[in-house]
Each structure stands twice: as structure tokens, then as C-alpha cells.
Amino acid sequence: MNEQQNRPRAGELPEYVTQDAVVVVPGIMGSTLYDTTSHKEVWGIGGISWLLKAWTTPSGLKPLAMTEDELEGKTGRIAATGLLRHSAWTPYLAGSEPYTDLVDTIRTSVADDAAILEFAYDWRLPVATNGRLLADAARRHLTDWRGHAAHDEARRHRTDQREGRLVFVAHSMGGLVTRAALDPGYDGDLQADTRGVVTLGTPFQGSVKAAVILATGRGAPVRLPHRKLRAICATMPGLHDLLPQYRSLRAGDDVRHLTPSDVESIGGSAELARRAARFHYGQQHIALPGHRSVIGVNQPTWQNLTITAGTVEAHLDGARQNSDGTFIRDRHDRVRYFRVHGDGTVYKESAVLTDIVTHLPLQHGDVAKARTALDTVTEILRGDINPGPPQGEAGCGLTAPDLVEAGRPWKLRLTGIDSLASLTCRLTDLAHPDRPVPLTPVWEDGVATAPATAPAPGLYRIEVRTQDGFDITQLVMAAEPGQEVAEAED
Missing domain, CATH: 2.60.40.10 (Immunoglobulins)
Incomplete structure (x- = not known):
């Protein structure tokens, strides 16, 4: 896209340009991080050679491990400095694509760059912590934007000349952070000041991959990058917040919720798992104003898991429930398993929160970068709803x-x-x-x-x-x- 050709000019704003303020919230691994004690960037810097060294040498990425002070809530050692602007790679999570295309696309629908807030955050920390930081940042951003001259210009050409409100565009974990920010118990007016929330591949009910990451390397040799990721994540609150919250653990002829003891048995933290479960339970009542979900489909995706002696086996199919909450069973009264698929990381039903959903045949890392996803974001920002292609009938x-x-x-x-x-x-x-x-x-x-x-x-x-x-x-x-x-x- 040629930004100079597509970007509206002052005094010539088309009707589709919104007067709203947009907040872009990245996913896990989607913010660049800086160590304020060593004065070094520790995640997201450019260069493929750095990525190779970081994941294939024993000392690489050690600064990302949580310290005792950080686990006690004393943060500040690591600072988030911006959104990811280079392609990155993480074991199991595969690729993290930069957010430059997403931000550039949003620019074509707003009156001025000042309308966009790129909210970077330390994704190692609890989602609840980052949610409060986002709430404060979004409030300041909206106040500043409403005082901007371009805001008044944008209002004048719109059919509805209301004051600008907030639109959150959130990828992956960013959707969880956004929901936490909109907790009325913290900022009681933020929901009313929000026109819409667009989530891109957000695991509202968690992802089996989080459990697989915690279990990697226990009981069998694995390659260095995957083992390093587990070492970093074993005490990371943010990763525990991504554990499956639905009934995902197969136990005999039943499927039950993961317990803190289960998480501890595979190498995670029972206390962090307990906190994550309490956090998700408390989030159930929070409404996302004008919510639209963009969900990756048709990609083989882990849905259930089995734990045997601390080893996790992930399954590409999962149990489904009847309307009364009981599991669908076959004629022999055994639980039936279905391949629902998803985006390769988040299975489809975990990403669904409301009935307004756009299904796109995309991988998780690409759901905030592919042209089809960006077109959907554009239509939502400009006030339209794109239902997307029929489920299961597109792509591969x-x-x-x-x-x-x-x-x-x-x-x-x-x-x-x-x-x-x-x-x-x-x-x-x-x-x-x-x-x-x-x-x-x-x-x-x-x-x-x-x-x-x-x-x-x-x-x-x-x-x-x-x-x-x-x-x-x-x-x-x-x-x-x-x-x-x-x-x-x-």
C-alpha cells in the first residue's frame, strides 16, 4: 500500500475517516523489551543473526527470566520500548510478524498519526498488571486526542459529529490485556468511552500450546531453543495466563479442567496457575463494547492434552459439549472428539467471545498481518462489519x-x-x-x-x-x- 497516496490530507478528509482514537495492543512476544540495568535490548531487536544466537546459545535470552523481585511485583527492570518491527521467531509459537503493516493500515482510516497509540508492554508480567497500565494509557490517549485539532476536523465531516471514542485493535494476548483494561472496577468510564474492540486470534479460553511449552524438556531430550523457552516461561505469569481455561485434560473417559497440581507436575508454577484461574474467572463478567473477533481457521491446532508422568501429549481434536453442558458421546457412551482446527496456536472456539466473528484461513502469527485480516480491520474502523468467508470453505x-x-x-x-x-x-x-x-x-x-x-x-x-x-x-x-x-x- 502506498501510504502517501492512500493517506487523507488535511482539509480533504473523506467521510470514511474516523474521529476515534485507536489503540494497538500486540500479543505475547510482540513488544520490544529493554533491560534498564544492563542498558541492553533483550527482545525484538532487528537482525536474524541475533535471533539465531539468542535461541541456539545457552546464555541467550537469560535476561527474560523472571527475577524474585519481579515475581513479588517489583517491576521496572524490563521496559517495553515499542511494537515488534522485525520478524521474530519463538519455538512452538513459530513466527511473530511485525506490526508495521497493521499500524500503516490503521493510518489510512484516521485523521492524524496522533490518533494512534501503539501500546507496548512487558508480556512476561500478569495480564492483569498490563491491563491496568493499558487502561491508564488509553485514558491519557483519548484525552490528548480529543484536544487535538485534527480531532475537531475529523468530527466536522462525519455524519455523526460525536466526540471521538476509543477503538482497541488487539492481537493474541493483547485481547486479554484489553479486556482486563475495560474492567469497570478500575476505570468505570472506559467502557462507555470505547466504541469497539477488534481482537485478532485472542485465546479467551487459553491455548494448549502454553501447557506444551511448560512441559518441554521434561523426560526426553529436546532441541535447545524449545528447552530455553520452557526455562524462561516456567515462572512467567504471562504464559500461565494463556493456559487452557476450558475442559482440556483427558483423564480416562472424561475431560476435565487443568488444576494447579497438573500445571506443577509438568514444570509450571501451581501458584501462578491458581492466580491465572482466579483472574479468568473474574473476567467473565467484563463486556467488550462493539466486539468483533477475527479468528484463524482451517489450521491443524491442538485442542486437548493428556498428562502422563509429567509428560504432555497434545491432541489435534477435542471434546465438545451438548447444550446442557454434558459431553457429546458415541453409541458406546464414550466421549467423542472432533477436529475443530483454528490458527495453529488458538483453536477456533477458544477465540470466540461473541457471535460477531470473521473467519479467515490464517496462521496465528499472520492474523494481524495478512491482507485479508487488515481489510477486515479497515472496514470495522470505518464503521462496517465484515462477516468474512464462510467457515471451513476457504484457504487450506x-x-x-x-x-x-x-x-x-x-x-x-x-x-x-x-x-x-x-x-x-x-x-x-x-x-x-x-x-x-x-x-x-x-x-x-x-x-x-x-x-x-x-x-x-x-x-x-x-x-x-x-x-x-x-x-x-x-x-x-x-x-x-x-x-x-x-x-x-x-
């Missing part, structure tokens, strides 16, 4: 490893594909974005696959375009050969 599912060895062949799998005609796949080294390498999809045992090789260590983007014109992408890290994990912890 993409499954690929999050970490590969440079020079060693691997495969990606595509689901929901009936024909290879007009299907295009490519692999792009982000260090050389102008040199994409085409991948050739083939049928293998009835499944569409595409062989691929990352020739050198680095960060790569997989891009798939389907016959119906949807783009599905995922980031994959290629490490030096032999980057296996030692048995001992860092």
Missing part, C-alpha cells in the same frame, strides 16, 4: 516444523486441498526477501506435501497461495546442523 491448512536444520530436507503438509492446480508454494530467506524459492507440491499418501530445504541458517517464511486466492504463511527457523540439546538444564 498448513503444517510445518518450526525449527529445521540448514541443508537437511523437510516437508510441509497442506490440508483441505482437493487439487494441486493453481496452488503455489515458496520459501523465502528473510535475509534475501527478493529471492523466493518455489516449492513443488505433490500428493503423498493422499496428502498434499511440498519438500523443502533451507540452504543456510536463518529465518525463512513459508508462503502458500490457494486456488481461491488466500495466502497462508508461517515462519521457520533454520539452525546449524547438530544443534541438539544436552541433558542438563541451562
Whole structure:
């Protein structure tokens, strides 16, 4: 998009330009972090070589681990300095895409850059803590915007010349932070001053991946990046706030909620799990004004889990309930399991909070960057509701490893594909974005696959375009050969 051509000019504001103030709230890992004691950036700095070093050396990312003071609520060592502006990578969570395209898209619908607040936050901390910080920041932002000359100009050309209100555009964990900010027990007027909330892939009921991250490395060797992530997250309140809050744990012929003891058994903190459960319970009464959910679908997504001797097995299907709350069972009175799918990280029903939903065939990291998602955000900002494509009838599912060895062949799998005609796949080294390498999809045992090789260590983007014109992408890290994990912890 050419910003100079699409950006409205002063005195020539089109009717679609909103007088509202917009707050962009990123997801976990979506804010750059700075260590105020060492005076060093510790997350989100540019450079693929930094990412490789951070995840594949024992000392990388240690400053992200929670200290005893931070666990007691004494924060300030780590400062959030901005939204992610470079592609990043995290084990299991795969790629974190920058928010530059999202912010640039929002600029085309507001009267001035001053209408946009990019709310960066320390995603390691509890969602409740960041919610209060967001409430304060949003209040200041709205006050400042209402006093801005461009606000008055925007009001004059609108059909409804009301004062500007707030619109939150929140990705992933950012939706939970936004809901916490709108707790009327903290700022009783913030809900009334909010026109709408747009959530992009927010796990309102949590994600099984959070439990898998906590259990990684217990009982079996895993590669260094995945083990490092568990070490960082084991005492991280923010990660515990993402644990499944729905009945996700299979136990015999039943499916029950995770308990603090379950979380402790897989390497997490029982106390942080207890706090997270209390927090989510207290959030149930909070309404999100004008809420619109944008949800990734058709991607294979973990929905249930089994715990055996501290080891987690994640399942791509889950139990579903009847209207009376009982589980759907088969004719033998056994719990039935269904593949609902989602965005690869958040399964579809966990991201649903209201009935106004846009379904898009996107991976979690791309649901705040893909053009189809950005178009939806634009329509909502300008006052329209886009119902999106019918559920389950668009795009395809993409499954690929999050970490590969440079020079060693691997495969990606595509689901929901009936024909290879007009299907295009490519692999792009982000260090050389102008040199994409085409991948050739083939049928293998009835499944569409595409062989691929990352020739050198680095960060790569997989891009798939389907016959119906949807783009599905995922980031994959290629490490030096032999980057296996030692048995001992860092």
C-alpha cells in the first residue's frame, strides 16, 4: 500500500475517516523489551543473526527470566520500548510478524498519526498488571486526542459529529490485556468511552500450546531453543495466563479442567496457575463494547492434552459439549472428539467471545498481518462489519516444523486441498526477501506435501497461495546442523 497516496490530507478528509482514537495492543512476544540495568535490548531487536544466537546459545535470552523481585511485583527492570518491527521467531509459537503493516493500515482510516497509540508492554508480567497500565494509557490517549485539532476536523465531516471514542485493535494476548483494561472496577468510564474492540486470534479460553511449552524438556531430550523457552516461561505469569481455561485434560473417559497440581507436575508454577484461574474467572463478567473477533481457521491446532508422568501429549481434536453442558458421546457412551482446527496456536472456539466473528484461513502469527485480516480491520474502523468467508470453505491448512536444520530436507503438509492446480508454494530467506524459492507440491499418501530445504541458517517464511486466492504463511527457523540439546538444564 502506498501510504502517501492512500493517506487523507488535511482539509480533504473523506467521510470514511474516523474521529476515534485507536489503540494497538500486540500479543505475547510482540513488544520490544529493554533491560534498564544492563542498558541492553533483550527482545525484538532487528537482525536474524541475533535471533539465531539468542535461541541456539545457552546464555541467550537469560535476561527474560523472571527475577524474585519481579515475581513479588517489583517491576521496572524490563521496559517495553515499542511494537515488534522485525520478524521474530519463538519455538512452538513459530513466527511473530511485525506490526508495521497493521499500524500503516490503521493510518489510512484516521485523521492524524496522533490518533494512534501503539501500546507496548512487558508480556512476561500478569495480564492483569498490563491491563491496568493499558487502561491508564488509553485514558491519557483519548484525552490528548480529543484536544487535538485534527480531532475537531475529523468530527466536522462525519455524519455523526460525536466526540471521538476509543477503538482497541488487539492481537493474541493483547485481547486479554484489553479486556482486563475495560474492567469497570478500575476505570468505570472506559467502557462507555470505547466504541469497539477488534481482537485478532485472542485465546479467551487459553491455548494448549502454553501447557506444551511448560512441559518441554521434561523426560526426553529436546532441541535447545524449545528447552530455553520452557526455562524462561516456567515462572512467567504471562504464559500461565494463556493456559487452557476450558475442559482440556483427558483423564480416562472424561475431560476435565487443568488444576494447579497438573500445571506443577509438568514444570509450571501451581501458584501462578491458581492466580491465572482466579483472574479468568473474574473476567467473565467484563463486556467488550462493539466486539468483533477475527479468528484463524482451517489450521491443524491442538485442542486437548493428556498428562502422563509429567509428560504432555497434545491432541489435534477435542471434546465438545451438548447444550446442557454434558459431553457429546458415541453409541458406546464414550466421549467423542472432533477436529475443530483454528490458527495453529488458538483453536477456533477458544477465540470466540461473541457471535460477531470473521473467519479467515490464517496462521496465528499472520492474523494481524495478512491482507485479508487488515481489510477486515479497515472496514470495522470505518464503521462496517465484515462477516468474512464462510467457515471451513476457504484457504487450506498448513503444517510445518518450526525449527529445521540448514541443508537437511523437510516437508510441509497442506490440508483441505482437493487439487494441486493453481496452488503455489515458496520459501523465502528473510535475509534475501527478493529471492523466493518455489516449492513443488505433490500428493503423498493422499496428502498434499511440498519438500523443502533451507540452504543456510536463518529465518525463512513459508508462503502458500490457494486456488481461491488466500495466502497462508508461517515462519521457520533454520539452525546449524547438530544443534541438539544436552541433558542438563541451562
